[in-house]
Amino acid sequence: MGVKEGLLALLAAGPSHGYQLKLDLEAATADGNAVNVGQVYTTLQRLERDELVTVQRADDEGRVIYELTEAGRESLGEWMRRPTDLAAAGRDEVSLKVLLALATGSADPREVIATQRGAAMGLLQDYTRLRSEMDPEDIAWQLRLERMVLSVEAELRWLDRAEDRLGDVKSKKATSVRSEAAKASSRQ
Amino acid sequence: MSEPALEMRQVGKTHGQGAQRVDALIAVDLTVAPGELVAVTGRSGSGKTTLLNMAGALDEPTTGTITVDGQRLGEMSRTELARLRRLSVGYVFQQFNLLPALTAVENVTLPLELDGMNLAEARRLGEIALAEVGLDGMADRFPDQLSGGEQQRVAIARGLVGPRRLLLADEPTGALDETTSDNILRIIRQRCDAGAAALLVTHEPAYAAWADRVVRLRDGRVESISERPPVESLVETGP
Numbered sequence: 230m231g232v233k234e235g236l237l238a239l240l241a242a243g244p245s246h247g248y249q250l251k252l253d254l255e256a257a258t259a260d261g262n263a264v265n266v267g268q269v270y271t272t273l274q275r276l277e278r279d280e281l282v283t284v285q286r287a288d289d290e291g292r293v294i295y296e297l298t299e300a301g302r303e304s305l306g307e308w309m310r311r312p313t314d315l316a317a318a319g320r321d322e323v324s325l326k327v328l329l330a331l332a333t334g335s336a337d338p339r340e341v342i343a344t345q346r347g348a349a350m351g352l353l354q355d356y357t358r359l360r361s362e363m364d365p366e367d368i369a370w371q372l373r374l375e376r377m378v379l380s381v382e383a384e385l386r387w388l389d390r391a392e393d394r395l396g397d398v399k400s401k402k403a404t405s406v407r408s409e410a411a412k413a414s415s416r417q
Numbered sequence: 418m419s420e421p422a423l424e425m426r427q428v429g430k431t432h433g434q435g436a437q438r439v440d441a442l443i444a445v446d447l448t449v450a451p452g453e454l455v456a457v458t459g460r461s462g463s464g465k466t467t468l469l470n471m472a473g474a475l476d477e478p479t480t481g482t483i484t485v486d487g488q489r490l491g492e493m494s495r496t497e498l499a500r501l502r503r504l505s506v507g508y509v510f511q512q513f514n515l516l517p518a519l520t521a522v523e524n525v526t527l528p529l530e531l532d533g534m535n536l537a538e539a540r541r542l543g544e545i546a547l548a549e550v551g552l553d554g555m556a557d558r559f560p561d562q563l564s565g566g567e568q569q570r571v572a573i574a575r576g577l578v579g580p581r582r583l584l585l586a587d588e589p590t591g592a593l594d595e596t597t598s599d600n601i602l603r604i605i606r607q608r609c610d611a612g613a614a615a616l617l618v619t620h621e622p623a624y625a626a627w628a629d630r631v632v633r634l635r636d637g638r639v640e641s642i643s644e645r646p647p648v649e650s651l652v653e654t655g656p
Contacts, residue, residue, distance in 0.1 A: 277453075291462065341641075343642070346642055347642045347643045348643075350622065350626065350631050350642050350643035351643040351644075351645060352624070352644060353622055353623070353626035354624075354626045354627075354628070354629075354631070354645045355625040355645065356626070357623070357627055358645075361603060361606070361627075381622075382622050382623055385622040386622070389460075393460075
C-alpha cells in the first residue's frame with residue numbers, strides 16, 4: 230500500500246513522529262497490519278531526502294518530529310487528484326491460473342475455479358460475520374470491510390462466469406496454445 | 418450431536434419420462450443440524466427450489482428419503498404432514514401469497530390459529546414477528562395498504578412466527594433493498610444461533626455468506642463448497 234502517500238496525508242494534518250504516524254496510519258486505514266515501524270522510518274528518510282518532509286526538531290522525549298513541506302503538500306494533492314489506474318485488473322493470480330490452465334491443459338480449469346470458489350466463499354463468510362459484529366461508529370473499518378466484501382463478490386461472479394464460458398469446452402489441448410499465441414501476436 | 422433437523426438421503430427427482438426425462442436432482446445427501454444455517458447456491462434451473470420444496474414436504478422425491486425432526490416424510494399421513502408444515506417448518510418464499518381479506522397480523526398468525534392456539538397468544542407472537550421484520554405498528558393493515566416490500570416482509574414474518582425448528586427460505590429477499598435484506602438474513606441467522614435450523618436458497622453470494630455451510634447444486638448434484646465453524650465453536654476457541 231502507499232506508505233508514502235499515507236505518511237504525507239497524516240503529516241498534512243500536523244507534525245508528528247514516526248511511531249505515532251504508524252499508529253495513526255493503522256487507525257485511518259482500519260488495518261492493524263498496514264505498515265511496520267521499519268517501513269515508516271525508511272519511508273520518512275526517503276521523503277526527507279526528496280524534500281517532501283523536513284525534520285522539525287526532537288521533542289521532549291528525544292523523538293524526531295517530521296513536518297510536511299510545501300513540495301510534500303503538492304505531491305500529496307497531485308496523488309489525491311489523479312485517478313488510480315485500474316487497468317492492472319485481470320492480471321491477478323486467480324485469472325492467471327484459470328487462463329493458463331485453460332490454455333495449456335496443465336490443470337483442469339474447472340478444478341481451479343472450484344478450489345478458488347471455496348476459498349472465496351469462505352472469506353466472504355468470514356467478512357459477513359465480521360460485518361454483523363461491526364461497530365457502526367467505526368466508519369474506517371466499515372468502509373474497508375465493504376470494499377473487501379465487494380471484491381470477493383466480484384471474484385465469485387467472475388468464477389461463475391468463467392465456469393459458464395467453459396461450458397462444454399473440454400480440456401483444451403496444449404497444441405492449441407500455439408495457434409492462440411499466433412492470433413494474439415497478429416492482433417498487436 | 419443432536420438429531421438432524423433435516424436429513425436428505427440419496428434424494429432424486431425426475432421430471433418426465435423416456436426422451437423427455439430430466440434428472441433435476443441426483444442422489445442428493447444433505448443434513449442440516451439444529452443451530453445450523455446452510456445455503457444452497459447454483460445457477461437458475463439447477464434444482465435449488467425443487468430441493469427446498471421437497472425438504473418442506475411441498476413436493477415428493479422420486480427416490481430417496483427425507484427426514485424432518487426425526488419424522489420420515491414419506492411415512493407420514495396427510496394430517497401429520499399438514500401439522501408439520503403449519504408448526505415445525507417456516508417457509509419464506511418468493512411469492513407472498515397473502516390473503517387479501519386478512520390483516521397483516523392475521524396473515525402471520527393463521528397457521529397458529531389453525532392449530533388451536535388462543536387468539537391473544539397468537540396475536541402476541543404475530544406482533545413480535547412483525548416487529549422483527551420492521552413492521553411494528555402495521556399489524557392491522559390489509560395487504561393492499563402495504564407496499565410490495567412490506568407485503569414481502571409480512572410473508573417473511575409468517576414464516577418466522579412461533580417456535581419454528583426448520584426454516585426454509587427461497588430467495589427470501591427478492592424485492593427488498595439491501596438494508597432490509599441484511600436485516601432479514603440477520604433474523605434468520607439469529608434464529609439459527611438460537612437453535613433453529615435453516616436452509617436458504619439464494620443465487621447471491623453475499624446472502625449465502627451468512628451461512629455456516631454453503632453447498633452448490635450443479636447438474637443435479639450437491640457439492641459442498643465452503644464450511645465455517647458455527648458461531649459457538651468460534652467463541653469456544655477464543656483465548
